[in-house]
Amino acid sequence: MRTALVFLITLLVGGQALADPFRPSVKDQISLGKRAAADVRKKEKVLPETDPRVQELRRIGNKLVTQIPEVERKRRPFEYTFDVIDSKDVNAFALPGGPIFFYTGLLDHLPNEDAVAGILGHEIVHIRNQHWASAYADNTKRRLGLAVVLTLLRAGDTVFDIASVSDSLLFSLPYSRRHESEADRVGYDMMSALGYNPQGMVDSFTTLKQLSGGGSRVEILSTHPDTDKRIQALSKRVSEEKRSFEPVQPRAEGLYKPIPEKTNSSHSKTSRLLVRACCQDGH
Numbered sequence: 001m002r003t004a005l006v007f008l009i010t011l012l013v014g015g016q017a018l019a020d021p022f023r024p025s026v027k028d029q030i031s032l033g034k035r036a037a038a039d040v041r042k043k044e045k046v047l048p049e050t051d052p053r054v055q056e057l058r059r060i061g062n063k064l065v066t067q068i069p070e071v072e073r074k075r076r077p078f079e080y081t082f083d084v085i086d087s088k089d090v091n092a093f094a095l096p097g098g099p100i101f102f103y104t105g106l107l108d109h110l111p112n113e114d115a116v117a118g119i120l121g122h123e124i125v126h127i128r129n130q131h132w133a134s135a136y137a138d139n140t141k142r143r144l145g146l147a148v149v150l151t152l153l154r155a156g157d158t159v160f161d162i163a164s165v166s167d168s169l170l171f172s173l174p175y176s177r178r179h180e181s182e183a184d185r186v187g188y189d190m191m192s193a194l195g196y197n198p199q200g201m202v203d204s205f206t207t208l209k210q211l212s213g214g215g216s217r218v219e220i221l222s223t224h225p226d227t228d229k230r231i232q233a234l235s236k237r238v239s240e241e242k243r244s245f246e247p248v249q250p251r252a253e254g255l256y257k258p259i260p261e262k263t264n265s266s267h268s269k270t271s272r273l274l275v276r277a278c279c280q281d282g283h
């Protein structure tokens with residue numbers, strides 16, 4: 001049913017290269033992201049811009065954004081921002097339209113700048129390629145069902161209503177496996193084109209895996225059968241590289257904190273990166 005519906009919508013909408021009326025526009029994505037980011041800044045302990053971790057994240061993030069072609073920037077002028085939340089959560093996430101947040105529970109344990117660039121590249125691609133907006137549109141169509149969707153499409157109006165987007169949809173709508181693979185693949189392209197060593201991306205996922213479980217919360221890993229596959233796919237790509245790279249760059253002194261021998265329970269909170277990867281399939 002879902003496949004048939006998506007296929008039909010593709011015929012009706014994609015075939016004529018029209019915008020999917022269920023998908024939030026670029027403008028709406030920017031508004032939604034700003035609203036949600038303001039909320040995050042109010043609720044969470046966001047580090048000041050004088051903190052060296054924030055400066056590092058912004059330096060690498062802004063550099064990665066320069067990889068986005070000018071023509072794409074003009075068409076989709078997303079406003080990328082980079083912030084760090086002081087929290088033991090092992091997490092990083094992107095909001096539609098540009099805001100990206102890292103938790104210190106992840107950032108502090110990334111072993112080199114290339115690993116930071118790896119996660120950042122991945123998150124930037126979710127925004128660039130409008131993954132949340134696509135997931136939102138698919139979710140709406142599934143919820144409404146075929147008959148209603150067709151009626152709305154025939155009416156030819158924009159169906160998306162910005163006011164109807166709840167916070168839970170903004171923060172936890174899962175991305176498809178296809179979107180996660182795309183974020184890995186294009187994120188790799190972006191960081192390696194700048195000279196970052198793509199081994200850093202492998203390191204970042206290995207760190208995520210270690211932090212998410214370390215054996216103490218195996219059930220989390222067991223719901224993410226593709227974490228190892230993602231690491232394998234990235235490692236394979238690194239091993240087949242024709243380009244040569246500088247060795248991974250250590251982070252500035254004091255920024256990297258090795259993972260403690262025994263992962264304590266506060267570290268076993270799951271990462272949204274990994275959760276998003278697991279929960280929606282079939283695309």
Ligand SMILES: [Zn+2]
Binds near residue numbers: 126273
């Ligand atoms: Zn992702």
